[in-house]
Amino acid sequence: MKYLLVLAVVIVAFYVWRNNRLGDQSEAARKAPPQPGRPKVPTVMVACRQCGTHLPENEAVQGRQGVYCSAEHRRLLED
Structure with missing residues (x-):
């Protein structure tokens, strides 16, 4: 037993x-790893005219003389 x-x-x-x-x-x-799909499109980077910082184009502030990283930098160069 x-x-x-x-x-x-x-x-x-x-x-x-x-x-x-x-x-x-x-x-x-x-x-399992995902199946390959459409490749991701790279983000376009632009440089601020005031400080030279690179940032994504969709986050940049447009000005008359170019693109800026903030409204403050746009105001400093364009006024």
Whole structure:
């Protein structure tokens, strides 16, 4: 009877270990790298006329003489 209990514990432990191991492999398969899609378009960078700081074009402040990193720098050069 004692040997049957030990055998049952070993079988249950083996079953749990095997399922955890297989679960890790399937989880790794689910985390496969994404399929290549459209390449990302690089952001155009511009330099501030006042300080020379480079920043994305969509964040730049447009002025009469060029682009600036802030309204303060635009005011300093254009006034």
